[in-house]
Every structure is written in structure tokens, then in C-alpha cells.
Amino acid sequence: MHSSSPPPYRINIKRSRKLPEASGITSYLQSNDKISSLLPAIKRNASLQKECCAILPGIFDSCEVLQLADEQLSLATPNAALASKLKQQLPKLQSQLQLRGWQINAIRIKVQVRKTIEKPSPVKQLVLSDKAVEAFDMLGHTLEDNPQNAGLIAALGRLVQRHHHQD
Structure with missing residues (x-):
């Protein structure tokens, strides 16, 4: 006997719009106006991040490029101790970046403490009769x-x- 409704274990999912395939992700990002306007800044920050890591590999592993605006580079560090170490290296970082073609006249450091929420390890509470x-x-x-x-x-x-x- 055939019924018109699907079996209870089958789920029908209808998508309102087709998502791009992995190979077409670049064209999707470029076609989306809001995202495409961010792409140059994202590429520039990623490139700056690589440059900074190459110049100061030991220190910059935990740091992050926040933005480059008006020839001022903003960097984030996870704690004040690392910010202090990085501050000592700013002249070297700035001059090396300028030698590599970056127009940077000032560098700001922001301490951005990341909240790390540790998940408690599950305690096995198997109770057997x-x-x-x-x-x-x-x-x-x-x-x-x-x-x-x-x-x-x-x-x-x-x-x-x-x-x-x-x-």
C-alpha cells in the first residue's frame, strides 16, 4: 500500500538558495557586494600577518594584525607581557615592513585577552545495580x-x- 507521506525516518530538506560549490567559492565571494568589499582588507591583513611572522617569528606567533588604516598598523596581543616584548621590537618591525614596501608610520598594540573556556572533562558516573x-x-x-x-x-x-x- 502506497501512502502519500514519506516514511517517518526520511527528512526532506528544502533550501531557499543554492550554496556555492567549493570550486566556485571565490566567484561567490566576489559576487557578494558586502563580502567583496572586505576581500582587499582581508588579503592585506593576511599578507601583513605573514610578513610580521617572518620578521618576528618568536614573538608574533601569538599576535594578530587587526588593521592598517591611515598608515597606522594595529596589532593585538593576548597579554601585557607579550605586548611589552613586542613593544621593544616595534622599531625593527616598522623598519623591516617599510623596507618590504609597506607604508607604516605608526604601530599600535592592543592587549586583547581571549576568554578561553575550558570544558570540564566528563566524569564517568556509571551506576550499576x-x-x-x-x-x-x-x-x-x-x-x-x-x-x-x-x-x-x-x-x-x-x-x-x-x-x-x-x-
Whole structure:
């Protein structure tokens, strides 16, 4: 018997607009006015980031180019200590960037502390009933004692021991 509705496990997804394929992403970005106006700035910042990393590799790994506007370069550092180290290297950075063709007359440093939220590691809270622990214990004692079962028997023994200590 045929019904007009799809089976309950089938999901029909309708897209309002077709998303670009990976090969056409550049043309999509260029065709989108809002994004295409940002592309030159993004490319310039990425290029500046590479240059700065090449000039100050040890220090600049954690730093980020924020923007270049009115011949002023703004950089971000994750903490004040790194900002202090970077500040000492600014004359070198500025002169090297100028030698490489960048029109930079000033460099500003902003400390931008990133909030890192650490996910707590999940605590296994498996609660087994006494009957389940007895069943695992019995299984561990009834398995044939051979090299093939040795790992399983040991694991069952540890499981039973752990659950006896929790009581």
C-alpha cells in the first residue's frame, strides 16, 4: 500500500538558495557586494600577518594584525607581557615592513585577552545495580581462562572491584 507521506525516518530538506560549490567559492565571494568589499582588507591583513611572522617569528606567533588604516598598523596581543616584548621590537618591525614596501608610520598594540573556556572533562558516573555487578563478576569467573579471554577477565575484575569500592 502506497501512502502519500514519506516514511517517518526520511527528512526532506528544502533550501531557499543554492550554496556555492567549493570550486566556485571565490566567484561567490566576489559576487557578494558586502563580502567583496572586505576581500582587499582581508588579503592585506593576511599578507601583513605573514610578513610580521617572518620578521618576528618568536614573538608574533601569538599576535594578530587587526588593521592598517591611515598608515597606522594595529596589532593585538593576548597579554601585557607579550605586548611589552613586542613593544621593544616595534622599531625593527616598522623598519623591516617599510623596507618590504609597506607604508607604516605608526604601530599600535592592543592587549586583547581571549576568554578561553575550558570544558570540564566528563566524569564517568556509571551506576550499576548490585545485580549487574554480580552478573559481571559471575561472567568473569565463568569465562574460560585462556590468553584470548585474559584481557576481558581482567577488565571485568577491575569493573567489579571499582563498583564494590563505591558502595
